[in-house]
Amino acid sequence: MSEDTSVTRRNFLYITTGSFAAAGSAALAWPFVDQMNPDASVKALASTEVDLTPILPGQSITILWRGKPVFIRRRTPEEITEASKVKLDELPDPEGDEDRVQNPEWLIMVGICTHLGCIPLGQKGEYNGWFCPCHGSHYDTSGRIRKGPAPKNLEIPQYVFLDENTVKIG
């Protein structure tokens, strides 16, 4: 056996062992990282189903979803019309009302001010929508920022209508 072949064989053995050990160590690391991901009990609460039957037009409810408040408002025809009439260039964060709702009657948004995280008050402010008392941000009937320091419109969460009277958020 020449010097060359034996060195090659030796290197092959070392490299194989080293790679195999490294692969195992990498696989070992995953559980330690994954344990910090949301666990099963948290994920079980990741989506919430809401019964919409008790909500009349012009009424809002606030539910807790993933630890955050979510506004569910059954808008009146006036509010819907007002929202759709607004021109995009009037908006600090341009977004059409039709892009913010699946069913125009139901406005569903995360009730956290996009400025610094306070919860805006409903049916207040200069635009008939929401008003954040912390630093004076005004949102309209579509939850879009109109005036004040908040940079973006109120967030629309992922949701789906399971039927006419039930919506699943998240």
Next chain:
Amino acid sequence: MSDNYEPSSAIGKWFDKRLPLLTLFAGHVLPYPTPKNLNYWWTFGGILTFCLIAQIVTGLVLAMHYVADADQAFNSVEHIMRDVNFGWMLRYIHANGASMMFMAVYIHMARSLFYGSYKEPRELIWIIGVFIFLLMIATAFMGYVLPWGQMSFWAATVITNLFSAIPFVGESITNWLWGGYAVGSPLLTRFFTLHYLMPFLIFALVILHVWALHVPGNNNPEGIDVVQGSQDTVPFHPHYVVKDMFALVVFLVIFAGFIFFVPNLLGHTDNYIPANPLQTPEHIVPEWYFLPFYAILRSVPDKLGGVILMVSSIAILAFLPWLDTSKVRSAKYRPLYKQFFWLFIADVILLGYLGSQTADGLFLLIARIATAYYFIHFLVLMPLLGFVEKTKPLPKSISEPVLSKEEREGQATQST
């Protein structure tokens, strides 16, 4: 060898000049001249280091989910087992890791006892080791309390109650320890804090332990001094790095066997019953690695006496370098000591078995005899053997452990 190491990269040079870690690692640790004849009993130091790191890392991630409150602790552990991603695995690694670590430490200590690794000039390595062992005991004990099962609670009650045996200040110390008038939530939270802390103290002591070792260098199975840098040594890397890794992987096969197939074998079913201060389990038993000491504790009818004897059984280890009067290190060349060594091991295993039984009748009688023998081994046999024993002739070097027949006969008439 550390004198002539130079880092190869520019960054390496810049860093090493300011903090010589690279020189320490690549210039000292990796090429460290190690006796070439070390057998597999020498791999347990490396295994223990792995165990320590494994316990710290798994403990750290478990601590992200565990709640150290009497009303929530048990359920938080079950939450880890059921809901946390891979939580069941992390918990079983940590629980069985403690047992594996004690198994390794007992083998590691037995190696030192057999080959005389505690003898001059390695006395301080051994004594630091005794302190590491003590910290391990404290850490494991507190760790077992955390799941707040029946055994957790009652083991805590029994052991913390021992402090009340101290004359005059006993009861105050115990209430101070409890933060109350019985084991409860205050004790649990402080045990959690201390359990988190101690492994880092162990880690620091391990660094001192290895540093102290690197002064004289490793002992070896022959027990004779080895000239560093000679034909009798090999560089630590790759020879012992790879050998240690091989031994570690074999160890891990056993470890994995426990974790994945019999994870509760070494535990006690009573610890899956939530702690009930109003109901004592029929037989309070500690984990297997404490059983010999538990037997010693219970062999004395007096509470304080039992405590003193139990603590002494560990403390006496620190004095071993001076209790053992033999000039010969390795039991390989001490035929009489070798037999007493195995007798001692058998005695400790017997004590372990007795610790798992009730302390009455024949069990108690034998436990007392076994306890007496334990102390006789250290206090009587070790000093005596050094004078009385006829040792075998030592080899000239580790490369030639077998002398020629004439040399052996010639040596025999000279020894002692």
Next chain:
Amino acid sequence: MKKIIIKITFGFLFLTSYGFAAEIHEPLHPDWSFEGPFGIYERASLQRGYQVYTEVCSGCHSMDLLSYRNLIEEGGPEFSKEQAKAMAAMFEVEDGPNEDGEMYMRPAILSDYFVSPWENKQQARVANGGAYPPDLSVIVKAREGGADYIYSLLIGYEDPPSDMEIDDGVYYNIYAKGEKIAMPQPLYEDGVEYTDGTVATPEQMAHDVTMFLTWAAEPKLEARKRIGFKVISYLIILSFLLYFTNRRIWKDTH
């Protein structure tokens, strides 16, 4: 003389009867599908076991650590989401406070935990003659003998021997500690009407509910053994690689 002989005879019988009464019955050892390194649960048995727990045991025993969502998870009974939702909805949980500051009852959903039959432990004791029916979430791991013991206990009820005194509220069971247990026999022939048509003998029900309880205590058993097999196979291969590497490294020494 006669008196002495009579005394000795009765004394002997008394002492030996102690021996008979104290005879320890080892639990039965049925074959469990989950035993061994490749063991898994039997899906259908788990589902039947859930039915036995719900219809028989849950009247007295809580299972606080289990949630209705566990019933659809991999490695368990694996009911469908719809089935589990329907089963959860059969129970009511307290929720609230609502806008009026009041607590109210609502049907359980998947994320809720199994509804306990009791509001607190004390209530449980009072209803059971001072004995607390233990929570069953980890009972299989909390008893020596595990599944074998639980299974045996459930079908271990017999008529007590004639010389034994049994108080009210205590029952004779050959596998119980001291052969006495505060739980009355729970399983009778056809006690449950299995939805899959299996004949509900006491042995069948005991088998199914024990299988279910074992899963409840160890829901990750299947994943654990699966991963364990992979880990140990990997380690064995790695040990061979390291063995040969080590041999190579040491070849030129000595």
